[in-house]
Amino acid sequence: MSDDKILYDPRGHRLIDIPSCIKTKSFVVIDLDYICFKVAAVLEEKSVQIYGITETDGDNYLIGTYKNRTEYKKSEEYIEDYIVKDCQELKKDYKSSMTFLLRKFIEDIKKATKSEEVVLAAGGNTNFRDRLPSPQKYKGNRDNVLKPLALKECKEYAANTYITVRGEDEEADDIISMFQYRSYYDKIYKIVVATPDKDSLQVQGYLYNPESTKGMASNFTELIEGLGEVSLIEKSKRSKLKFKGRKALYSQILHGDPTDNYDPSYLYKKLIGSTVKAPTLSDIKVYELLKDCTTDKECWQIIHNQYYEWYGDVTSWVDWEGKEHKGTYLDILQIYLNYAHMRRWNKDQINVKEVLKNLGILNDRS
Numbered sequence: 001m002s003d004d005k006i007l008y009d010p011r012g013h014r015l016i017d018i019p020s021c022i023k024t025k026s027f028v029v030i031d032l033d034y035i036c037f038k039v040a041a042v043l044e045e046k047s048v049q050i051y052g053i054t055e056t057d058g059d060n061y062l063i064g065t066y067k068n069r070t071e072y073k074k075s076e077e078y079i080e081d082y083i084v085k086d087c088q089e090l091k092k093d094y095k096s097s098m099t100f101l102l103r104k105f106i107e108d109i110k111k112a113t114k115s116e117e118v119v120l121a122a123g124g125n126t127n128f129r130d131r132l133p134s135p136q137k138y139k140g141n142r143d144n145v146l147k148p149l150a151l152k153e154c155k156e157y158a159a160n161t162y163i164t165v166r167g168e169d170e171e172a173d174d175i176i177s178m179f180q181y182r183s184y185y186d187k188i189y190k191i192v193v194a195t196p197d198k199d200s201l202q203v204q205g206y207l208y209n210p211e212s213t214k215g216m217a218s219n220f221t222e223l224i225e226g227l228g229e230v231s232l233i234e235k236s237k238r239s240k241l242k243f244k245g246r247k248a249l250y251s252q253i254l255h256g257d258p259t260d261n262y263d264p265s266y267l268y269k270k271l272i273g274s275t276v277k278a279p280t281l282s283d284i285k286v287y288e289l290l291k292d293c294t295t296d297k298e299c300w301q302i303i304h305n306q307y308y309e310w311y312g313d314v315t316s317w318v319d320w321e322g323k324e325h326k327g328t329y330l331d332i333l334q335i336y337l338n339y340a341h342m343r344r345w346n347k348d349q350i351n352v353k354e355v356l357k358n359l360g361i362l363n364d365r366s
Contacts, residue, residue: 013345016178018189019119019163026190028115028208029179030106032122032164033172034195036155039101040148043094048072051083088149098154106162113192113208113221120158121175121193124167132335134262135270137320141261170343173199177342180205184225192221198257199342200224202248227299230290232283241283247290250299252340253333254306255279255286264336267317268310281306297359304361307333330356 050063050072063082066072072084091097110118129138137143148154158164167175176193183191183205193200196211204225212220228245243251256263256279265280281289289306293299311329318324325331334352341350356362 013348015182015185015345016165016175019165021163022117022119022189024116025188026115027117027119027192028110028113029119029121029165029176029191029193030109031172031176031195031197032120032155032158034197035102035105035109035120036151036158037148039098039105040151040154042101043091043098043150043154044148045089045091047087047089049085049087050077051085052079053083086146088146090149094150098150099157102154102158102161109194109208109210112210113194115190115192118162119179120162120164121172121179122155122159122164122166123171123173123175124169126169127171128169129171129339132338133319133323133325134335134339135267135317135320136262138262138339139260140320141258173197174343176200177203178345178348180207180224181344198243198248199252199340201228201244202246202252202340203342203344204245227294227296230287232287239284239287241287246296247293247299249340250290250303251286253303253336254281254289255283256336257340260339262336262339264307264332265310267314267332271314280310297361300355300359301361303333304356 047065047067048069049065051060052063053060060083063077064072064075065087066075069084072078106118110116127138132138159166165175165179173195176195176197177200179191180193180200180203183189183193192206192208194208194210196209200207201224205223206221207224208221222244224244226245228243228247230241230243230247230251232239233242234240241251241255254264256265258279263279268280269276289302290299293302307329311332314327314329314332316324316326317332330352337350337352341348343349353362
């Protein structure tokens, strides 16, 4: 490997390699899962079929077919006890549409980021987060979610058509973050990552969000760096937390991520017998906790204090598979940090105890 492709960050960690088949100095890294899901979703027709049950023999009979559950609930046929079945059917011309839409989507991102080449980021066959001893199953809320019928085919086509970097025991977001982190330090290559995932807001580097309200035509690439900030925006008559920089990571350690099915206060609510599903720390509360912090130490002190308040007396807990684990509030904090933290280089992991000791929050005996 040539010298210009061996790069280390300021602390001596080797950054992700540039694919050897890249021929130019400018490329965009796109989340393969994201673009393929977007494309595959429009290649099919969806509907819901409504079934009733006969009182005599218990057999199902078709009541009707509707575009979606909303249309059915507004209909005169709506009865809460009827059986609702989701239906999917691929469009007749889906293959040609798939190749056209995928290429167009990628070319639009390439043009918007002013990049010369494209790299796709894909997750590995396994993900270390699935094995964390957590009381919640990582992304367990997606187990019964219908996936587009052509999703697998779309992924295979994309991976065989474009340069693809696949992770090992990690998800596509980690690969995206590694390239994003490299983009910050690399003076040879112009790298931009393209993803709408909020996890990328915690990693320093150059980010393009195809879903941004600024629009794809705006060519808006944002530089993420430093401690960052938190703010509140009004969305659907609710205050929604917005963040970037390291405060994005700190926000998710406190609040969790409902999309990925982890809530740091989940175990606490079980211990006190609460049935409330929402995170104990609301968007507004997290904002109030972090908004005035001007240093990482202040942020970590808040995180430490919150987990100690929740789990200071805990010595063991049961994970989502029913296995018992021994540990303290710091071990529980480590679990949720591992969920939220996106890797910056291969096998990157932040050690909670080391960070807290280095910042003077814990003493050497802790």
